[in-house]
Amino acid sequence: MVNYPHLLFLTLTLPLCPLLAFALSLWLPQKAWRISATLAILGQLLATIAAAALFWIFLSPSPLFTSPPHTSETSRYYWNFVWLQLESIQFPIAFLLDPITAAMGLMVATVSLLVFIFSLGYMADDPNSGKFFTYLSLFTAAMQGVVISNSLLLTFISWELVGLCSYLLIGFWHQKPAAAAAAKKAFLVTRFADIGFFLGILWMQAATGTLLLYNNGHGILETDMLNGLSSTLAFGTITLSNAIALLIFLGAAGKSGQFPLHIWLPDAMEGPTPVSALIHAATMVAAGVYLVIRLFPLFNAAQISPTDSTLPLSVVTWVGATTALFAALLAIGQYDIKRILAYSTISQLGFMMLAVGVGAPIAGLLHLLAHGIFKALLFLGAGSVIHGCNGEQDIRLMGGLRKSMPLTFLLYLIGTLSLAGFPILFCGFWTKESIFHAAHSWPLSQVPYLLASFAAFLTAFYMIRQNATAFSGTSRSLHHPHESPPVMIIPMAFLAALSLILNLFLTPAWPWLEFYLERKISSLHFNPSAFANPEFLSTAILSSCLTLGGIISALLIYLRARGKEPLSSFLGPIYSALENRLWVDEFFRLVLVKSAQALSCLFAAADSFIFQGSVVAIAKLATIFAKIVDFIDQFFVNLWFDVICGGMKDWGTSLARISGGRASSQLRFLAAGLAALLAWLLFVLVVQA
């Protein structure tokens, strides 16, 4: 008997509708690409409606459904089903619904829906557009699988399928060798990280015997199990929960492009731009951060006192802060409009990880949700720009697009300011603000806070650099840029409006979304005095100053730059190092790929000499043995045979001579025989006598 079947139905709708669209459109030919697109959009629309309904449920009192009252403890539903049943052990597939699921599911569904609609315009002329929509559907279905999962097994399954879809979509234009290589790189880097995740799952199963997150007190995120995990030592002073959390974080870091595993993300720009929008906003990279947020109790297990932090959380903090700053630095040295956005994504993911690491998973989730919306807007904007400039992606070859693409410019500007965190008016400000607040109060160190603050300054700087170079000044384009069709502009407008509206729900005076996610929305009150809170003011003023400083300095430098790069002469070799992405890729290629290839050559040589050699040797031995036998046969066996045969022949001849048929000789033999017989009888008689 399933409890709350209507909630289960709605929850399953999130992945199953896109999955159904995938399964149906898989069989359609390219000629029917419009049907594929319709199926994809329809499936996603249904999923979005279901997500909205689920989101509605956790509003208290729930107007749509008569469910039990939602207190902080009870507003979590889960359904566990058996997938693999062995004699003595079983592996479940399980689904989880709580406000975090609902909010994340809604964001993923909405952003995906808008990206799908945008693709209708962007991919209209592509010869494989039908397949494109097919893959997109599977992509969001897999991502929703991660979102609604209540078992690490289902998370891993969906997680790998997300990886598969990103592989297929990054390599969608596979005729380009660069795209094929980028897809492979993305899959391999994330799969390397996934091995950490996989081992974490194996260890969890070995240690606890379950992979369920929540299971009526027996799940791995519930107190009993966490106490058990955190009181067992894995090795050294590292507890079991710490070790498993670190392994799982490796997987999350790979998916979410944390330093130094970020290398796949900029290359992933080889895919069509709507794919980039999905990967960067809603589906792929969000999965890593979401997983760490979801498993926060595991990461936080065994925290001794509130002024301390666990090992995995410290690692998350430092990795996040480093990534935030590192990627922001690299973004300054890029000219490709999408690559700049790619590095900005990496940097923002670093912010999110930082938030989770310093113990504020909800702040991280808020930034993830807001970022999903405005990053999708930015990528669609970039897509619109590229579409308008006939495929040009270098911002040095754009310029003046403000006049030729006014709508795109306006919408892109909203995205830029949201990402840069323009104070008060744009949502990036509020979500980043709560991250700064949490990082500032981290007991162990202030360095991550300072790193993140500097990264925030750089964020404003590189976004305005990009915006000013591409949109202002005079046109340097060889083509004639044109505005995009409404089917592309309208989804962007939706996203822009969403990011502006979201602003209202994030202020400290009325932190509606935060209270919603923390399941205490019933105690929400409008409280304007929160603005005057000195704790809030101290971080808010600093970050506002940094952001404005970044914006103004970038405007001063780039508004009159006319496509040249003033920093390259100013910073010299440092800037060229940034342009070359600090040679991280080269490092990996040299150290890992080359050594793996060298090792495999070595092994292959050993294989052919030793192991295949042994077969040849055995075959040779057998042949030599056969030759020896042949020799023996010829010269010994045959020789004897010949001798015997010869003897027999002679004997036969003599015998034949005897039995020649002559009566006289026969009688002679008969007489001799009789004589012998008589002699024998006589002899016997004599002896007896």
Place this chain on the structure above:
Amino acid sequence: MIPFLFSLILVPFLSALGTATVRNITLARTISLVGGFTTLALALRLCAPPPACLDTRGLAYSVFLPWLPQIGIEFSLGIDSLNRLFALLSPFVTLLALLALNPSSSRWLAANLLWLESALLGNFCAQNFGTWFLFYELSLAPAFFLIRSPGDPNASRAALRFFLYTQAGGIAILAGYLAIGLSCGTFSFPELAHTQISETLNQKFAIPWLSNLIFWLVLGGLMIKIPAIPLHGWLPETYSRAPAVAIMILTGVMSKMGLYGILRLLSPVFPRELSQWAGILLWLAVAGAVFAAFVAITQSDLRRAFGYLSINHLAYCLMGIFSFHLLPPGTSDKTADLLYSGVLLLAFNHGISAATLFAILNALEERTAGKHSITDFGGLRSLAPVLSGLGFISIFASLGLPGLNGFPGEFLLFVGVFHVSWPAATLASLALLLGAFFLLNVIQRVFWGPIGKNLQNFPEIRPHELLWAVPAAAAIVVLGIWPQAILNLLRWP
């Protein structure tokens, strides 16, 4: 009425005879296909729950004929939980191979496929060593003829090497088992499982290390058959020379003969020796998995590369078997359950996905006059999307992607191995990454990228190819989503 298992072995054998003797090519092909279908249809009876009346040894459908009763050799067949899956796998893979066979190819090939199927089925169903060995030897002849495609001196040499090497293994097994059977007075597997072989052997011959020697002889012989590193040397040459259709059976079913042999011939008989050596053997298997994955990366010949990938997957199965014997007695049977199910599930699914890989390779070779180097192709995704889609499915199944049939077995197996030895599982997971590296290289250079030279007239999948492609793809997808279908078959009353 002919007993069920008799007919299961006889139908492919008789259709092999028919295929080989009939003059008319169309008729020969019809006979071979009807034979393959009938065998599979018969074998599907094994999916049903076993009959209520099992014999005293717990076997279903058992057949028993005295042969050399003086020394305990008998002709004995029977199904239990261990061989049920394998007896189901061989007809399926053989049928795929028969369907993948080019209609214009010689009937000799089809006849040998069926003959081999018959021998393999006999080997899997045997319940007495005499019967087992009879079919083991019987399988060598058709395998030899399959590999030795006429007119290619290299293939003849490869076939001879294969034969001699495998025969050496066969003799080792025979020698070992003669000592066992003669000292115990029986060659029947169910009876041997209840005797204390090691003690009997060592006492009877008064040589303390004799049981170890015999254990290693039999193990070595079986490892050649799988093949497992370091005794895999026959594989590269054989795989690069034999017709791709023949390799479908070699890798899909014949390799399972070795695995099954370890489970049948060694596990019940030598528990003490196995647990004594399992630590070393486990690491040997791990090293083999990593080694094979590394070697696969450098191979430019796709057949050899997929061969090494096969070695890699079979090494995972061996890891599971040896971990099973590393379990200290009295531990919870959960881990044993995981390992046992994982090994059989992975072996079964590997049979399907590896055979599909070679079927696709066969299709590629037919279209390019026998080319099978990774550099001979490129951009097939643009030329033949359906064929490439099939390639993607089987490649990702081999890679262990969740949702396809490679994953469930691998997952269960790794959970079990991790229970027993986490360093072994960790190192082996490196092989998972290397395998992915190799397989993605194949996709990048064969299916993606610019269209290769001389490939402009590369035909898309043909209707008759759908005959094997659809069942193979369906099995890969369905068993990936619903592995319980196979897990249920592992249950035995």
